[in-house]
Amino acid sequence: MQGPLIDTLARRGVTRRTFFKYCATLASLMALPPSAGRAMAEAMAAAPAASKRPSVIWLPFQECTGCTESITRSHSPSIEGLIFDAISLDYQETLMAAAGHQAEEALHHAMKENEGKYLLIVDGSIPLGLDGAYSCIAGKTNLEALKEAAKGAAAIVAMGSCAAFGGIPKANPNPTGAVSVSDIIKDKPIINIPGCPPIPVVMTGVLAHYLTFGTVPELDKLGRPKAFYGETIHDRCYRRPFYDQGKFAKTFDDEGARKGWCLFELGCKGPVTYNACATVKWNAGTSWPVESGHGCLGCSEPDFWDGGGFYRALSRPADPLKMAATAAAVGAAAGVAITFANRAKKSSAKAAHETVTLADLEK
Amino acid sequence: MNEMQFLTWVRGPGLDIAIGIFLLGVLWRLIEIYSLGRKVDVAPGRHRDGASGLHTVFRRSVPPPGMIKRSPVTYIGGYVFHIGLAIIVFLFEPHIILIRDLTGLSWPGLPSQVIDLVSVITLGAMLVVLADRIKNPVKRYLSTFADWFTWTLTFLPVLTGWMAVQHLLLPYTTMLALHILSVELLLIVLPFTKLFHAFTVFGSRWYLGKINGHRGVPV
Numbered sequence: 001m002q003g004p005l006i007d008t009l010a011r012r013g014v015t016r017r018t019f020f021k022y023c024a025t026l027a028s029l030m031a032l033p034p035s036a037g038r039a040m041a042e043a044m045a046a047a048p049a050a051s052k053r054p055s056v057i058w059l060p061f062q063e064c065t066g067c068t069e070s071i072t073r074s075h076s077p078s079i080e081g082l083i084f085d086a087i088s089l090d091y092q093e094t095l096m097a098a099a100g101h102q103a104e105e106a107l108h109h110a111m112k113e114n115e116g117k118y119l120l121i122v123d124g125s126i127p128l129g130l131d132g133a134y135s136c137i138a139g140k141t142n143l144e145a146l147k148e149a150a151k152g153a154a155a156i157v158a159m160g161s162c163a164a165f166g167g168i169p170k171a172n173p174n175p176t177g178a179v180s181v182s183d184i185i186k187d188k189p190i191i192n193i194p195g196c197p198p199i200p201v202v203m204t205g206v207l208a209h210y211l212t213f214g215t216v217p218e219l220d221k222l223g224r225p226k227a228f229y230g231e232t233i234h235d236r237c238y239r240r241p242f243y244d245q246g247k248f249a250k251t252f253d254d255e256g257a258r259k260g261w262c263l264f265e266l267g268c269k270g271p272v273t274y275n276a277c278a279t280v281k282w283n284a285g286t287s288w289p290v291e292s293g294h295g296c297l298g299c300s301e302p303d304f305w306d307g308g309g310f311y312r313a314l315s316r317p318a319d320p321l322k323m324a325a326t327a328a329a330v331g332a333a334a335g336v337a338i339t340f341a342n343r344a345k346k347s348s349a350k351a352a353h354e355t356v357t358l359a360d361l362e363k
Numbered sequence: 364m365n366e367m368q369f370l371t372w373v374r375g376p377g378l379d380i381a382i383g384i385f386l387l388g389v390l391w392r393l394i395e396i397y398s399l400g401r402k403v404d405v406a407p408g409r410h411r412d413g414a415s416g417l418h419t420v421f422r423r424s425v426p427p428p429g430m431i432k433r434s435p436v437t438y439i440g441g442y443v444f445h446i447g448l449a450i451i452v453f454l455f456e457p458h459i460i461l462i463r464d465l466t467g468l469s470w471p472g473l474p475s476q477v478i479d480l481v482s483v484i485t486l487g488a489m490l491v492v493l494a495d496r497i498k499n500p501v502k503r504y505l506s507t508f509a510d511w512f513t514w515t516l517t518f519l520p521v522l523t524g525w526m527a528v529q530h531l532l533l534p535y536t537t538m539l540a541l542h543i544l545s546v547e548l549l550l551i552v553l554p555f556t557k558l559f560h561a562f563t564v565f566g567s568r569w570y571l572g573k574i575n576g577h578r579g580v581p582v
Contacts, residue, residue: 221534222365232535244475246456265460272370272536301536302365308374314539315457316464318375323383331387335394342399 006045030227043212053088055114061142062135062169063124067160068094070197104138120153122181125162125169129177155189164192171305189216192223196299202228233270233296236278267311268295275300370540381547388554409579419572440492447485482525519545
């Protein structure tokens with residue numbers, strides 16, 4: 001891309017007005033004051049001649065490329081995709097034309113040129129098992145690559161549940177010893193954008209925030225931007241009134257399911273999942289999992305894979321009870337044993353009983 | 364351990380342990396108590412209207428004449444929180460799903476807003492009853508550690524459940540896990556404290572009613 005972003009957008013048929021509206025929406029989505037929308041628009045539109053665009057390095061570790069697919073394809077072609085034009089994506093294996101040594105060179109060049117300033121995006125978890133041999137790029141383990149790239153980064157974005165929390169690779173029994181970015185890097189600001197995959201607009205929102213203000217947005221305890229992960233799916237769900245009324249779909253094809261009743265009984269994890277799906281939706285606002293008739297899997301929460309089963313209602317036991325029968329038998333046996341002990345005590349008391357005679361009393 | 368692991372633990376191994384100890388304790392104590400038996404009363408029975416086990420079961424569920432005026436907090440507070448607890452435990456939809464999963468039995472529930480209101484009333488009644496226990500010198504004198512302890516263990520599940528639904532203090536996931544944990548503590552302690560009256564109350568009333576009924580005394 002050459003010249004300011006606004007020109008590029010114009011060439012692609014996006015008017016200035018549309019772009020400003022988009023920035024205002026983004027700002028309001030992130031719960032920023034109205035002035036922030038304008039600031040964002042100006043910062044990004046004015047942007048950056050080719051040489052000054054903020055450098056972004058995207059490292060893929062143990063991942064499935066779903067996060068990249070989500071960002072690049074779901075809204076494409078759209079302003080979301082074009083926001084990427086405001087940055088200089090210097091290394092992204094899936095998207096870059098270069099391969100092999102050339103790609104490595106681009107990576108090291110970008111790291112050197114922009115030391116201390118580049119934004120590092122990571123998707124995928126980092127395997128620590130077998131000294132990290134489970135996943136290597138150019139002969140380097142993911143652990144080495146992450147440490148090296150993190151050193152010069154201004155901030156790190158952990159894209160997707162794998163980078164943010166370990167995700168599916170970390171699922172029990174975690175054969176590769178997978179960990180999250182924040183398990184390794186402790187001295188850099190880390191923004192977690194979990195989801196499997198994350199919502200594209202969340203990604204662009206965070207990027208826009210960073211480009212505009214040069215800071216990371218306000219984060220929650222798990223390092224997630226509060227603007228998008230501040231409320232549960234359940235609280236924002238359009239099916240919530242059915243939950244309150246006690247109307248539940250019992251199977252995926254019963255009358256309740258056809259009437260769009262609450263999916264809690266079918267294992268929806270909406271009540272314990274913090275994400276923006278219910279408000280932002282997916283595929284340019286077309287739909288989202290619950291609207292399509294399937295409960296939330298809780299994909300933006302740590303260890304969602306091991307949360308006791310996708311189709312098991314939250315209020316049901318996570319595992320079948322194993323001790324109940326044995327415990328009941330032991331309890332009954334204890335009761336019977338004590339019964340015998342009590343009976344024995346009674347009979348011995350009876351046997352030891354001495355009759356008191358008048359003579360005894362007069363002694 | 365993060366919030367989700369905590370929740371999964373209390374829903375999994377934690378629940379398993381709690382229900383195991385609960386069943387063990389309940390069976391043990393029921394068998395122990397009911398097998399104690401008593402000496403056969405060889406005196407001929409006297410009959411008097413209203414003197415029987417069944418009569419006592421019902422009679423003791425209503426206040427004796429004049430008592431509600433003399434001790435309104437004990438009676439009204441007691442009724443409100445016992446009925447409230449029963450409504451919350453047995454008529455909240457997520458609880459019914461759990462019961463159905465464990466026993467196969469199910470029935471219709473109440474709207475969650477109604478449960479919400481009942482929870483607030485129940486919490487209020489329990490606090491009033493506690494304040495009375497502290498304020499009333501006789502009650503305070505009669506109270507032991509077990510009384511304060513069981514009150515706390517009964518109060519916590521209602522409080523944490525209501526706070527989880529209302530999103531107070533802690534994120535829902537953590538509060539829900541704490542709610543389930545508090546119920547598990549209650550289950551573990553129930554068979555071994557005065558809370559066991561949940562299982563024995565009608566049995567013991569019947570027993571007393573029957574013994575006294577034999578003597579012709581309605582109690």
